[in-house]
Amino acid sequence: MRLTYPLLLNAKPQDKPYKIRDRDSMYLRVSVSGSKVWKFDYRLDGKDCSYTLGRFPDLSIADARQLRNAAANLVASGVHPKAHEKHLQQQNVAHYKNTLWPVCEEWLNDNRANWTAYYHGQATRFLARYVKDSQLGAMPIRDVTVAHLYDLIQSIAKRKTISGDERKAEGAPHIAIRLRQHLDAVFRRAIISGRVDSNPVAALKPSDVVTLPPTRHNRALEADELKHVLAAFWVTGTSLTRLAMRLLLLTSVRTVELRGATWREFDLETAIWALPGERMKMARPHVVPLSTQAIEVLVKVKEITRPKTSGDYLFPNARDKSRPMAATTINAALVRAGFNNERLFRAHGARGTFSTWAHERGFVPLAIERQLAHVEKNRVSRAYNKAEFLSERQKMMQDWGDYLESLRD
Structure with missing residues (x-):
């Protein structure tokens, strides 16, 4: 009987399984x-065996015959087709594990507990964007050369066109340097696990592949500049952006700490903002005393956002309240207000301005450092500062709030 597609497609199930030979x-x-499966019967090692070729109609008659011929050749060589298939699967798994991206994943997973959530997320995003989504990600790690990595890092540092998730058609030299650091660690891990014998990243010094632009420091502002x-904080951006800028200046926290703040971290009655360690740069819990001016800002923020749970963000994203305010929002507002080039001032500059003011006012240096969440290198100082200077810092932050209010008046 000649097998045809209509014949097989119209074959109906019966009370017992049957074969169309x-x-x-x-x-x-x-x-x-009613399921239909291509099978191949053979005899090997004195035993009758059966091998499944695939399902119909996913596997056509012609393709099934080709697979049957390949299986018959294996049997003729004394190899069971199923054993050969399993061997190929194991080879594929081993090959995948030894490509660049899975090694990157292993490195990221190994370091998850040692890093802050922010740093781990940043490293994951960089490697996923520039390695996983590129040809290098699927390349055996042993085959990755210095030239491959040089081209990758150069393409990031000197980007001219928008591609993938990129937002701007311009180079990102600092990201290129950070990616080089990540890949250096990934290859060192691959050496330890025996998957490569040398580290091609080691041949690429940062200065050889990336020219960094001159550093533009966020200088501390004088009273007139402040x-x-x-003044800009009262007229620039949306009402929520203006309040975010004011609270940033009043608390001297990092921008990422402000953006990720949720209402559960605040106790308005005791005027304390308690930041958990997983949100801090050095992974240590941090307490910020709140001035009366900061409390006033928080009350206004609550009136605007009307949070429903303690887990809601203080400053939710304008498009998606389940996410925090975008990382560029505050600095973009400052640029629109004219604080660029010679008048350069960025959100991070608020910390330097506060620090300069506090030192000039004679506050205890260690209290200032504690307020800025800087970790002292000296173990004795670090232990002494763990829960100290709170009263000093409360006075310092209230004086700072009063000073800012006097400048506005």
Whole structure:
């Protein structure tokens, strides 16, 4: 009987499974449920065996015959087709594990407990964007050369066109340097696990592949300059952005700490903002005393956002309240207000301005460092500062709030 597609497609199930035979020991097995599977019967090592080729109609008659011929050749060589298939699967798994991206994943997972959530997320995003989604990600790690990595890092540092998730058609030299650091650690891990013998990243010194632009420091502002910034904080951006800028200046926290803040971290009655360690740069819990001016800002923020749970963000994203305010929002507002080039001032500059003011006012240096969440290198100082200077810092932050208010007045 000549097998045709309509014949096989219209074959109906019966009370018992049955076979529609082709040639050379191949047939289509129709089950009671109606499923149809190509099978190949053979004899090897004195035993009758059966090998499944695939399902019909996913596997056509012609393709099934080709697979049958390949299986018959294996049997002729004394190899069971199923054993050969399993061997190929194991080879594929081993090959995948030894490509660049899975090694990157292993490195990221190994370091998850040692890093802050922010740093781990950043490293994951960089490697996923530039390695996983590129040809390098699927390349065996042993085959990755210095030239491959040089081209990758250069393409990031000197980017001219928008591609993938990129937002701007311009180079990102600092990201290129950070990616080089990550890949250096990934290859060192691969050496330890025996998957490579050398580290190609080691041949690429940062200065050889990336030219960093001159550093633009966020300088501390004088009183007159600070007045201009404060004035901008009352007219620039949306009402929520203006409140975010004011709270940033009043608390001297990092921008990422402000953006990720949720209402559960605040106790307005005791005027304390308690940041958990997983949100801090050095993974240590941090307490920020709140001035009366900061409390006023928080009350206004609550009136605007009307949070429903303690887990809601203080400053939710304008498009998606389940996410925090975008990382560029505050600095973009400052640029629009004219704080660029010669008048350069960025959100992070608020910390330097506060630090300069506090030192000039004679506050205890260690209290200032504690307020800025800087970790002292000296173990004795670090232990002494763990829960100290709170009263000093409360006075310092209230004086700072009063000072900013006097400048605005």
